[in-house]
Amino acid sequence: xxxxxxxxxxxxxxxxxxxxxxxxxxxxxxxxxxxxxxxxxxxxxxxxxxxxxxxxxxxxxxxxxxxxxxxxxxxxxxxxxxxxxxxxxxxxxxxxxxxxxxxxxxxxxxxxxxxxxxxxxxxxxxxxxxxxxxxxxxxxxxxxxxxxxxxxxxxxxxxxxxxxxxxxxxxxxxxxxxxxxxxxxxxxxxxxxxxxxxxxxxxxxxxxxxxxxxxxxxxxxxxxxxxxxxxxxxxxxxxxxxxxxxxxxxxxxxxxxxxxxxxxxxxxxxxxxxxxxxxxxxxxxxxxxxxxxxxxxxxxxxxxxxxxxxxxxxxxxxxxxxxxxxxxxxxxxxxxxxxxxxxxxxxxxxxxxxxxxxxxxxxxxxxxxxxxxxxxxxxxxxxxxxxxxxxxxxxxxxxxxxxxxxxxxxxxxxxxxxxxxxxxxxxxxxxxxxxxxxxxxxxxxxxxxxxxxxxxxxxxxxxxxxxxxxxx
Ligand SMILES: *[C@@H]1O[C@H](CO)[C@@H](O)[C@H](O)[C@H]1NC(C)=O
Ligand SMILES: *[C@@H]1O[C@H](CO)[C@@H](O)[C@H](O)[C@H]1NC(C)=O
Ligand SMILES: *[C@@H]1O[C@H](CO)[C@@H](O)[C@H](O)[C@H]1NC(C)=O
Ligand SMILES: *[C@@H]1O[C@H](CO)[C@@H](O)[C@H](O)[C@H]1NC(C)=O
Ligand SMILES: *[C@@H]1O[C@H](CO)[C@@H](O)[C@H](O)[C@H]1NC(C)=O
Ligand SMILES: *[C@@H]1O[C@H](CO)[C@@H](O)[C@H](O)[C@H]1NC(C)=O
Ligand SMILES: *[C@@H]1O[C@H](CO)[C@@H](O)[C@H](O)[C@H]1NC(C)=O
Ligand SMILES: *[C@@H]1O[C@H](CO)[C@@H](O)[C@H](O)[C@H]1NC(C)=O
Numbered sequence: 001x002x003x004x005x006x007x008x009x010x011x012x013x014x015x016x017x018x019x020x021x022x023x024x025x026x027x028x029x030x031x032x033x034x035x036x037x038x039x040x041x042x043x044x045x046x047x048x049x050x051x052x053x054x055x056x057x058x059x060x061x062x063x064x065x066x067x068x069x070x071x072x073x074x075x076x077x078x079x080x081x082x083x084x085x086x087x088x089x090x091x092x093x094x095x096x097x098x099x100x101x102x103x104x105x106x107x108x109x110x111x112x113x114x115x116x117x118x119x120x121x122x123x124x125x126x127x128x129x130x131x132x133x134x135x136x137x138x139x140x141x142x143x144x145x146x147x148x149x150x151x152x153x154x155x156x157x158x159x160x161x162x163x164x165x166x167x168x169x170x171x172x173x174x175x176x177x178x179x180x181x182x183x184x185x186x187x188x189x190x191x192x193x194x195x196x197x198x199x200x201x202x203x204x205x206x207x208x209x210x211x212x213x214x215x216x217x218x219x220x221x222x223x224x225x226x227x228x229x230x231x232x233x234x235x236x237x238x239x240x241x242x243x244x245x246x247x248x249x250x251x252x253x254x255x256x257x258x259x260x261x262x263x264x265x266x267x268x269x270x271x272x273x274x275x276x277x278x279x280x281x282x283x284x285x286x287x288x289x290x291x292x293x294x295x296x297x298x299x300x301x302x303x304x305x306x307x308x309x310x311x312x313x314x315x316x317x318x319x320x321x322x323x324x325x326x327x328x329x330x331x332x333x334x335x336x337x338x339x340x341x342x343x344x345x346x347x348x349x350x351x352x353x354x355x356x357x358x359x360x361x362x363x364x365x366x367x368x369x370x371x372x373x374x375x376x377x378x379x380x381x382x383x384x385x386x387x388x389x390x391x392x393x394x395x396x397x398x399x400x401x402x403x404x405x406x407x408x409x410x411x412x413x414x415x416x417x418x419x420x421x422x423x424x425x426x427x428x429x430x431x432x433x434x435x436x437x438x439x440x441x442x443x444x445x446x447x448x449x450x451x452x453x454x455x456x457x458x459x460x461x462x463x464x465x466x467x468x469x470x471x472x
Pocket of ligand 2: 111112115
C-alpha cells in the first residue's frame with residue numbers, strides 16, 4: 001500500500017530523540033477532522049492527485065505537543081476547497097466526453113456513458129462539498145487552537161474560489177452554522193492579495209519573470225513523458241470498450257480526472273462511474289502523473305520553486321520571531337510594513353492559496369524533499385517516493401506551522417502537513433526530533449537562503465540565470 005510505504009519512508013528520515021519522552025505520553029489526542037466518508041475503495045481516493053479530497057493523514061511522528069510545551073502561535077496555509085474543473089480543463093473534458101458519448105459501447109461496464117453528464121459544474125468555482133470542507137477546517141482549527149483563536153488574522157489570494165474558501169473557513173472558525181449563501185453576505189478575510197500578473201504576492205507567486213515567461217514548463221514535459229509510458233494500454237482498452245471514440249493518450253488523464261471531480265460535485269462526497277473502470281495499478285499511475293507534474297513543474301524538481309516562495313518564508317520568519325519582514329522577492333513592501341495588513345501581534349494566522357503554490361512552498365520551507373522522480377520508467381517500476389500530491393495538496397489541503405514554547409522560554413517550530421508531523425533535522429534542531437520540532441533559531445538559520453533575497457530571488461528570477469546550479 002502506498003500509505004504504508006510513505007510512513008516507512010518518513011520514519012527513516014527522523015533523527016533519534018529521547019524515546020522515553022514519547023512513550024510516557026499520548027500521541028494523538030488533539031481534534032483532527034477526518035474528511036469525507038468514502039464508499040469506494042480508499043485506494044482510488046488516495047490516488048486522485050490534486051483532485052483528491054483532504055483526508056487527515058496518520059502521522060508517523062507524535063502529533064500531540066510534548067509535555068511542558070504549548071503552541072503559542074500558528075500559521076495555517078490552506079488550499080481552497082474542492083472546485084469544479086477550471087474553464088480550460090472543462091473545455092478539454094467536454095471534448096473528451098463528447099467522444100465517449102458518441103461511441104458504440106461494447107462492454108456493459110461502460111453503459112453509464114450514454115447517460116453521463118457534465119451538468120452541475122461551474123468552471124473555476126467551489127462546489128458545495130468544497131465549501132463544507134473549508135467550513136469544517138475552520139471548525140477544527142478553532143477547536144484545536146482554542147486559546148490562540150481569539151487573536152486571528154486571515155489572508156487570501158484573490159481568485160474567487162480562494163476568497164470564498166477563506167469565507168467559509170471563517171464561518172466555521174467563528175462558530176456560525178454552516179450556511180451556503182451568496183458570498184457577498186459572508187465575512188471577508190482581513191487582507192486579499194492580488195493574483196494579477198506581475199503583482200507581488202507571497203502566497204501566489206506572480207512576479208518571477210524567468211518562470212512566468214519560460215516557453216517550456218518542465219511539469220508539462222513530465223506529464224507528457226509519463227503519459228507516453230502509462231496511457232497507451234489504457235487508451236487501447238478504452239477505444240475497444242467505447243468503439244469509435246478514437247481517444248488519444250491525453251484523453252486518459254482527463255477521463256480519470258472525472259472520478260475525482262464527480263465525487264466532489266455536490267454537498268456529499270459521492271464517487272461516480274469513472275472511478276470503477278480503472279484498476280488499482282492504473283490509479284497508482286494516475287497519482288504518479290500528478291506527482292511528476294508538480295514535482296518538476298512546481299516543487300523540488302523546479303529550480304524556481306524556492307525563490308518564488310522565499311518571500312512567504314520570510315513572512316513566516318517575521319511572525320515567528322517578531323522581527324520585521326525581510327523585504328524583496330515576492331513581498332509587497334506596502335503590505336508587509338504596516339500592522340494593519342501584516343500584523344505581528346496575532347496568535348492564529350490563516351493564509352489561503354492554491355495547490356501549485358503550496359507545492360512550491362513545501363520546497364521553500366525545505367520539508368518533504370524527495371529524490372528526482374523519473375518519468376521514463378516502466379509502470380511496474382514507479383519508485384517508492386513520498387512526494388505524493390494527494391497526500392500533500394488535495395482539495396482543502398493544509399499546512400500548519402506551529403511555534404511552541406516552554407516555561408524556560410525555549411522556542412521551537414513544528415510543521416504539520418494535512419495533520420501529519422513533518423520530520424525536520426536541520427543542524428541544531430535539538431532534542432525533540434521525535435516530535436518533529438526544531439529549535440526556532442536553528443530553523444531560521446536553516447532558512448537563511450530566503451533572507452538573502454538579493455543574491456537569490458532577484459538573480460534567479462531574472463531571465464538569464466543559469467538554473468542548473470540551483471537543482472542541488
Ligand atoms: C460522432 O460520430 C459522428 C459519426 O461517426 C462523427 O461524424 C462525429 O465527428 C463524432 N463526434 C465526436 C465529437 O467524436
Ligand atoms: C439512463 O437513464 C435512463 C433514464 O433516466 C434510465 O432508465 C437508465 O437506467 C439509465 N441507464 C444507465 C446505464 O444508467
Ligand atoms: C450575489 O449578490 C450580488 C449582490 O447583491 C448579486 O449581484 C449577485 O447576482 C448574487 N449572486 C447570486 C449567485 O445570486
Ligand atoms: C502592493 O500592495 C498595494 C496595497 O494592496 C497595492 O496597491 C499595490 O499594487 C501592490 N504592489 C505590487 C507590486 O504588488
Ligand atoms: C522527459 O523525457 C526526456 C526524454 O527521455 C528526458 O530527457 C527529460 O529529462 C524528461 N523530462 C522530465 C521532466 O521528466
Ligand atoms: C482519430 O484521431 C486522430 C488524431 O486526433 C485523427 O488523426 C484521426 O483522423 C481520427 N480517426 C478517426 C477515425 O476519427
Ligand atoms: C515587488 O517586487 C519587486 C521584485 O522583488 C521589487 O523590486 C519591488 O520593489 C516590489 N514592490 C513592492 C511594492 O514591494
Ligand atoms: C550552467 O551551469 C552548469 C553547472 O555549473 C554548467 O555545467 C553549465 O555549463 C552552465 N550552462 C551555461 C549555459 O552556462
